[in-house]
Amino acid sequence: MKAALYRRYGPASVVTVGEMPTPEAGPNDVLIAVEASAVTTADWRFRASAFPGGMWLLGRLMAGLRGPRQPVLGRDFAGRIVAVGEEVTQWRVGQRVFGVSPGMGAHAEMLALPESAPMVELPDGADPAEAAALPFGAMSALSFLRDIAALQPGERVLITGASGGVGAYAVQIARHLGAEVTAAAGPGRAALLHGLGAARVADYTAGPVARRGDGYDVILDTVGSLGFAQARGALAPRGRFVPLEFSLGDVGRALAARLRGGQRMLLGIAPDRREDLIAVADLWQAGALRPVIDARMPLAQIADAHARVEGRHKTGSLVIEIAGTAPTAAPAAA
Numbered sequence: 001m002k003a004a005l006y007r008r009y010g011p012a013s014v015v016t017v018g019e020m021p022t023p024e025a026g027p028n029d030v031l032i033a034v035e036a037s038a039v040t041t042a043d044w045r046f047r048a049s050a051f052p053g054g055m056w057l058l059g060r061l062m063a064g065l066r067g068p069r070q071p072v073l074g075r076d077f078a079g080r081i082v083a084v085g086e087e088v089t090q091w092r093v094g095q096r097v098f099g100v101s102p103g104m105g106a107h108a109e110m111l112a113l114p115e116s117a118p119m120v121e122l123p124d125g126a127d128p129a130e131a132a133a134l135p136f137g138a139m140s141a142l143s144f145l146r147d148i149a150a151l152q153p154g155e156r157v158l159i160t161g162a163s164g165g166v167g168a169y170a171v172q173i174a175r176h177l178g179a180e181v182t183a184a185a186g187p188g189r190a191a192l193l194h195g196l197g198a199a200r201v202a203d204y205t206a207g208p209v210a211r212r213g214d215g216y217d218v219i220l221d222t223v224g225s226l227g228f229a230q231a232r233g234a235l236a237p238r239g240r241f242v243p244l245e246f247s248l249g250d251v252g253r254a255l256a257a258r259l260r261g262g263q264r265m266l267l268g269i270a271p272d273r274r275e276d277l278i279a280v281a282d283l284w285q286a287g288a289l290r291p292v293i294d295a296r297m298p299l300a301q302i303a304d305a306h307a308r309v310e311g312r313h314k315t316g317s318l319v320i321e322i323a324g325t326a327p328t329a330a331p332a333a334a
Contacts, residue, residue: 003108004302004320005071009049012306017299020072023105023112030091030115031083036132037106038076039305039318040165046073046104047306052224052245074106074320076135078128088115096122098131100139100272107302109322118274120281130291133317134169138280138289140244141170143270145177149218149242153178158216158234160209161223162198163189165309166244168292168316170220171196176288182216184209186313196292210234218242223312228253228265241265292316 099119175197
């Protein structure tokens, strides 16, 4: 099968399309012919070994100390089940699904996953590229806003990087949760962000987006553009600063703020939970959440896709379309 491979850490050009063996479905696995897969910030950071804020060693221990342990990146996917293991009970051949591959590997024609992996059935008639665009950004936004920030109806929230891979979904989810949203992004994004539910849009190139006295209940920083010291002036007396990217030093600052009381810095990592993916799928089907796609590219342009993501100026998600290239696979023996 064809796959996007990287054998060393480095720039986008280290990712090339090559051949590798088609995975097999074990007794508890499903084999998926991938139709679409997203290239996310996580893919860029693993490929470049660009882990933020003192997390380099931890990141390298996860990815491979001397070189990539998993040569195929990609977590978010949509596709069709072509084989199931003999002990699989939740899925059947022919079902179309979308979800998250916790161990990467989705930038390929075929993907083998445990049946318990976070995935759900694709709604009838749904575009697989739109489905693949959702999990990383929407699940992260849901976790950080609903669970970590505990955002409440009527609260005022500032979202930085609001047109990006997480921000475009955070705007929609914050509005769905009943918050009043100020979206900070680059020029030319106002119409999109108002359409996603933002009450106000701030152009970060025109001046600071977090100003003293703004009184936000929550500031969700999706791009690492603010520190707690800068955010505090723009927070309400008991406001919460929630950064997606944080350093080891931020752990100490968050603990000190908790001990002081009042304004807090809340840190966390979005888990890959099937129940969160179900919630995202329900919001999508209800029309409360829509996929935002920056570009659709073929697998052959995977290096260009990585460069686009690393540039951090895309709008929403970037999707690799693989439909129609996957080889036929025989079902696993029953």
